[in-house]
Amino acid sequence: MQPLAEKSQVHSRRSTARSGPSVKWFLLFWILIIGLGVYAVYSYTNHLKQQVLSELSLQSQQQLTVLKSDYEARIAVLSSEVKELQNTVQSFNELLTFTKDNASAKTDNSNKLYTQLSEVRKQLDALKKEMDLIK
Template identity: 45%
Template sequence: METNIQTSPNRSAARTARKSKSSVPLFLAVWVLLIGCGVIGSVWYTNHLKAKLTKDISVQTARQITAMQQDYDTQLKQMQTQFSGELIKVQSKVDALNELLQFTKDNTNSKTDNSNKLFSQLNEVKKKLNELQKSLDVLK
């Protein structure tokens, strides 16, 4: 019986030594596998977040561009309306001055200082009308 007792401890010591020797590579393989999975998972998650952020930023940018374009169109229409109103006013003044000038020409035989004043006023009004027209064209 003593022989059996002595043999058993030797066998269990040999088994323990073999288990410890084979468990180290297994342990390292499991750690390498876990680290690899962690790296792959983090790369996948980073790419997923990157795609999501890119999409969100694109949507936000599109909304802002649309809002700015609508605001620009509204302002442009308001300015066109204002310039059209001013052009109509200036045109009516030019027409009134033309009528007054024609009336003065018909009533006088020679050129007087009044007609010179009317011509200069008429020229000034025409210059302003041209400037307003150019401004309206620039806005369009």
């Protein structure tokens, strides 16, 4: 008969031999699952990154379009104001010329017209500066 110590060694060798390949397959399976999980997370992160970038690009394009239309509207308004002021300056010039030709003792009216003309020119210069700043 075999002693008790020898039986347990033979039994443990058999269980090690039986569990050896199954443990390897089990570990290989888990390593494979973990690798697939890491790859899925990486792929999903890249997908989200591309999606956020495309949304940001679309939003920035929309904002640029709004800014461009606003800029063009402001330029149009300022251009019309400048044209109106130029017409006003021209009419003041004509009036001033007429007043100079007909002036005798009415120098006070002439001075008032010069003052008004000077103010209109200042406003015209200010508008031109604003247009230059916008451009």
